Amino acid sequence: MTGKELENNQVTIIGEVVSTFTYNHEIYGEGFYMMELKVERLSTSHDIIPVMISERLIDITKDYRGQFMEVEGQFRSYNRHDERKNKLVLSVFAREANFIELDEENMPESNKTNSIYLDGYICKEPIYRKTPLGREIADLLLAVNRPYGKSDYIPCISWGRNARYAGSFKVGERVQVWGRIQSREYMKRLDEENMEKRIAYEVSVSKLETVAD
Numbered sequence: 001m002t003g004k005e006l007e008n009n010q011v012t013i014i015g016e017v018v019s020t021f022t023y024n025h026e027i028y029g030e031g032f033y034m035m036e037l038k039v040e041r042l043s044t045s046h047d048i049i050p051v052m053i054s055e056r057l058i059d060i061t062k063d064y065r066g067q068f069m070e071v072e073g074q075f076r077s078y079n080r081h082d083e084r085k086n087k088l089v090l091s092v093f094a095r096e097a098n099f100i101e102l103d104e105e106n107m108p109e110s111n112k113t114n115s116i117y118l119d120g121y122i123c124k125e126p127i128y129r130k131t132p133l134g135r136e137i138a139d140l141l142l143a144v145n146r147p148y149g150k151s152d153y154i155p156c157i158s159w160g161r162n163a164r165y166a167g168s169f170k171v172g173e174r175v176q177v178w179g180r181i182q183s184r185e186y187m188k189r190l191d192e193e194n195m196e197k198r199i200a201y202e203v204s205v206s207k208l209e210t211v212a213d
């Protein structure tokens with residue numbers, strides 16, 4: 001992978017390990033596993049962020065719950081066939097992972113515990129709307145290129161002036177985004193009687209700008 005392809009998708013998260021490892025897949029004899037990090041926000045809330053990590057980076061036979069870890073990598077997506085349609089699955093792909101000594105009193109600032117930079121292309125018409133209280137929101141879907149003709153499709157959400165700006169973007173336009181990864185719970189209606197709690201992941205945008213190719 002070239003430096004350019006690494007630079008267009010950069011993530012750093014610092015958080016508490018809150019799960020054990022779950023096997024995901026294997027490529028050329030290298031096993032990849034899923035784990036979860038609890039990443040604090042500025043407020044009293046937090047995000048639970050899924051991380052895909054290689055068995056070559058960490059001993060997946062151990063239980064690290066309660067320890068703090070810094071992960072650097074990329075925010076990636078893949079399509080999973082679910083309920084007769086494709087479901088976009090997102091996770092942080094770890095390139096580096098290190099345990100660090102932290103507690104509630106010496107946590108770094110939130111912009112250092114959860115940061116992401118993306119350079120990609122608008123692949124779906126932005127959705128601009130206002131809440132009943134008048135808050136402006138715009139939803140974007142960004143295609144971020146990977147090698148060998150692959151791309152990651154990353155949902156992004158912006159507010160206020162950023163939302164007004166993002167609402168004018170055109171499909172195919174190149175955009176750079178800075179922000180944080182957030183998790184959001186929602187209720188999915190399965191049928192007339194049943195609903196299921198699910199978690200969506202997206203980039204909460206703090207800054208964005210268009211780029212001329």
